[in-house]
Amino acid sequence: MAPVKSPPDRRSVHLPSGIRAQQRAAKATSKPATKSASTTPSVSLRQVGKTYPDGSQALIDVSLELRKGDFLFITGPSGAGKSTLLKLLYGQEKFDSGSLTVGGFNLANLRGNQLALLRRRIGIIFQDYKLIPRRTVAENVAFVLWAQGYNRKEISRRLPPTLKMVGLQHKADCFPSQLSGGEQQRVSIARAVVGMPPLLLADEPTGNLDADNSRQVIRILKKLNSIGITVIVTTHDEHLVRTSNFPVVQLRDGRLYQVRS
């Protein structure tokens, strides 16, 4: 069990400096047996600190460890550092102190082609979808594979099942502007997983969606997790967190607290 203590106002715990919180999958019933056999951390943060140039401290002594097949919710109010934490994981931001490894890559000073190789092992879902307006659904999803240097045959092989998984096979030729918010987010999920990454990061994936679409998105994420993909979801939607039984941590003022393990 993670050595954590709760903040006074709720059942969450503050991770003390120097001690890492182990956020392993708690619900063995929802996970395949292979996951429990995994011992290598998929994501490991040790006393990670991040201060922006304007002096504001985005993250303070954040320690966290996830293993292959884990599912973790990161909650917290806007500006708490949730997005910053995810950006550190995919190398969009640099951390100032501590150590951070993702999928065996040490992110300290990781750049260039090494960073590109790490990102091929991470799928990212954004709150604003980040779809390319002038490209169709199929092109948006295939774009990842083209960008990673796959050939046409392999792209043709991977595209239909991925679109089918998110229920958009019939909208392959539509442009993003012709889709609803929920559909656009599902395209974003398809794009994130078409390269079959072992780690999926979702930054407020339901932030712009209604309740039905939010449930649908979470259902897809659970499905992906059930096939062994490690999933980290940031959200400020308390309802969404309550209705699931996955581990939850909270970020407040740059510090990480455990809410549910």
Next chain:
Amino acid sequence: MLNLSQAAYLLRETAIGIRRGGWMNWAAVSTMTVLLFLFGISLQTTWQIEGLLNHFGSQLVISVYLDSGIDATSLVEPIQALPTVTQVTPVSKEVAWQRLTEELGMTDVAGAAQQLNGNPLTDELRVKARTADAVPQLAQQLEGIPSVSEVRYVTEAIQRLSELHQGLRWLSLGIVSVLSLTAAAVITTTIRLIVMARRQEIEVMQLVGATSLWIYLPFLLQGAAFGLAGAAVAWGLLLSIQQFLHHLAAQPPDLVQFLADSLQLSLGQILLLPLSLFALGSAVGLGGSLIAVRKLALR
């Protein structure tokens, strides 16, 4: 190693970039055209002046015209003995007359000689000096020989032409350098604008693990395409001008035809001109686009 579909993808992305460029493409291609046209003109002019200088003969050769009735071969030995002389070639008046009539385009050689009461020329000696500095003094010495009627060597005008040739080379080098910088700057701006317009796609590519080379190669190809397009247009313009001048020189007297012929480029130069245009065009285009993406790629 690129396979066919990957190469097709890169070309498709390059084409998308060109389509997004809109009018900026014209700015880039027209600047490249102006640069390469002037480069082509200066290159061609340099070659032509070189050809003209070669035609007028070496600056070391002194032409010695003898008195009428003097045989050129009789003076070869004493002149050869002079210390600043390296070579002496006799030219008989018959050979000189033959050459002159050929150069003037006369067909009725015998008739012309008859009209002038026989061959009006005299025998000639072509004396080659050891150095250019020795030429004036040697000419004076040769003039002092009794049977020598007249001595001629490369005149001031030819020397001026040679100096002009040198000056033109420097001037064209300067103009081409400045224009290359201008063209590179225009291409840099164009590619930057296109990169800005496609920044969302680039951001997504970066986030999904595309390497910098893979992301920016289409932009580099685009820069090279601007250069190649500019080179093609400039070459077309140069060919048109050559055709036009050739057409002008086709009709007039033989003397003008002779001058026009001496300005003609050799086969090697005709091939080298487009190669030089395409090489400079693609180099400037690639350089410009490389500057545009270098900063972004290093992030």
